[in-house]
Amino acid sequence: MIRIITLVENTATKAKQRAEHGLSMFIERDGERVLFDTGQTDAVVHNAKLLGVELSGIDKVILSHGHYDHGGGLKHIADFSKFTVFAHPEIFRKRYSKLSDDGNLRYIGIEDRSFYEDLGVEFSLSEKPQEVIGGVYTSGFENMTTDFEEVDRNFVYEKDGEFLKDDVPDDMSVVIDTKDGVFVLFGCAHRGIINIMRDVEKKFGKKVVGFAGGTHLGPASKIQKERTIEALKRMDLKVMAPSHCTGLMMTSKLFCEFGSRVIFNNVGSVVEID
Ligand SMILES: [Fe+2]
Ligand SMILES: [Fe+2]
Structure with a gap:
C-alpha cells in the first residue's frame, strides 16, 4: 500500500491547518518514507504535526525544482532531521519571475548549496532517474515533445550578470511503481503534464495510471488548457x-470533464494506491 498525504497546499479545509502558495506531499510505502517538496515556510512542520505525520527522522527529501514555494521548508526540517535531497543539479539557479507587484524582477529561487550544507543537508543530484525508496523514483530530466505545452515565459535566471530565459530544466516529478502502471507526482509540472507523463512512459516502459500535484495549468494559455484536456481524455x-498551481477554476474544469476520477487535493488530502 502506498499512501500520499498532502502536507502543504494553497488551500486548507480544516481547523488550524495552514494554507500557503506551495506544495509538499508525504509518501509512505511499506514502512519507508520520503517527503516530496517542502512548501514555502514552516507550514510543513505545523501541518505534519496536525495530520499525525512524523517528520523527525525523515532522511530523504525529493525536491521537484528550485523554486521557493517547494524548497522553502527545507531549512525548517533541517532543524530537527538530517536528510539527503534528491534533485536535479540545476536547482540552485538564481531565478526570478517577471510577475511582481512593483514591476521589478521577483526572486523565486532557493538558497545556495552551501547554506543547506551548513545546516547538515546532503545532496544527491542527477539528471537521470534515481530510486529514492523501494519503487519510488525521481523522473530525471523531462523531455518536452508536445507542441502545446511551454515553460512559463515569465521565468528568467541570472548567469554571469546576464538574464536568460529559464526553461526550468531541473523540473522533476516522482514516479511510483504500482501493480497496474506508474503513478506520477508533479511539483509544478513546469515542463507540461502531458510532456512529463509521455516522457515517464517512455523512460519507465509503463503506462501512467494517475497523477497528483501541481500542474501549472492555472497560469497556462487557453489553448494549452484545452489541448491538455483532450490529451487526458485519450490517456484514460x-x-x-x-x-x-492548477488553481480552483482549472481543478473544477477537470472535475466537470472527468467526474469522480478527479480528487480535490488540498492540505490533509490522502491518496492511497495498491
Ligand atoms: Fe510551485
Ligand atoms: Fe515552480
Whole structure:
C-alpha cells in the first residue's frame, strides 16, 4: 500500500491547518518514507504535526525544482532531521519571475548549496532517474515533445550578470511503481503534464495510471488548457489529484470533464494506491 498525504497546499479545509502558495506531499510505502517538496515556510512542520505525520527522522527529501514555494521548508526540517535531497543539479539557479507587484524582477529561487550544507543537508543530484525508496523514483530530466505545452515565459535566471530565459530544466516529478502502471507526482509540472507523463512512459516502459500535484495549468494559455484536456481524455487515467498551481477554476474544469476520477487535493488530502 502506498499512501500520499498532502502536507502543504494553497488551500486548507480544516481547523488550524495552514494554507500557503506551495506544495509538499508525504509518501509512505511499506514502512519507508520520503517527503516530496517542502512548501514555502514552516507550514510543513505545523501541518505534519496536525495530520499525525512524523517528520523527525525523515532522511530523504525529493525536491521537484528550485523554486521557493517547494524548497522553502527545507531549512525548517533541517532543524530537527538530517536528510539527503534528491534533485536535479540545476536547482540552485538564481531565478526570478517577471510577475511582481512593483514591476521589478521577483526572486523565486532557493538558497545556495552551501547554506543547506551548513545546516547538515546532503545532496544527491542527477539528471537521470534515481530510486529514492523501494519503487519510488525521481523522473530525471523531462523531455518536452508536445507542441502545446511551454515553460512559463515569465521565468528568467541570472548567469554571469546576464538574464536568460529559464526553461526550468531541473523540473522533476516522482514516479511510483504500482501493480497496474506508474503513478506520477508533479511539483509544478513546469515542463507540461502531458510532456512529463509521455516522457515517464517512455523512460519507465509503463503506462501512467494517475497523477497528483501541481500542474501549472492555472497560469497556462487557453489553448494549452484545452489541448491538455483532450490529451487526458485519450490517456484514460484512473485518478487525477491536481493541486497548487492548477488553481480552483482549472481543478473544477477537470472535475466537470472527468467526474469522480478527479480528487480535490488540498492540505490533509490522502491518496492511497495498491
Ligand atoms: Fe510551485
Ligand atoms: Fe515552480
